[in-house]
Ligand SMILES: [Zn+2]
């Protein structure tokens with residue numbers, strides 16, 4: 617399961633932007649800079665806000681070669697765009713599967729707090745691209761490791 621998008625209320629968006637500007641010492645932060653900083657798509661909505669959208673391809677690993685899927689973001693993009701409901705593993709196997717989408721609300725408790733960053737190296741792949749969303753909520757940009765983010769509820773199960 618990997619985070620793919622952040623959905624914020626206009627108020628939270630303004631707050632996140634101003635905190636980030638302060639942290640980075642910039643005058644202002646554009647939408648694009650925020651998205652780049654979080655490594656996630658950022659959208660602003662009035663309802664159902666302050667959420668992180670997580671997506672998961674299932675089944676994973678591949679039932680044919682039993683390898684875990686790699687390049688998850690690309691694999692998901694391809695799954696979503698080609699519409700065949702087939703997952704393609706890195707060995708080229710294609711098998712029927714689904715993309716599950718979850719919401720996780722996350723920004724509630726971060727207001728005003730400076731983030732401690734206890735994890736700097738990914739325990740899974742030893743990569744150093746750990747992205748923090750809150751003090752104890754983080755994920756790896758290089759593999760599908762995360763800090764045990766529990767989705768509250770499933771919002772959408774794309775076509776049965
Ligand atoms: Zn395979």
Ligand SMILES: [Zn+2]
Pocket residue numbers: 738739740741742743756757758759760761
């Ligand atoms: Zn990793």
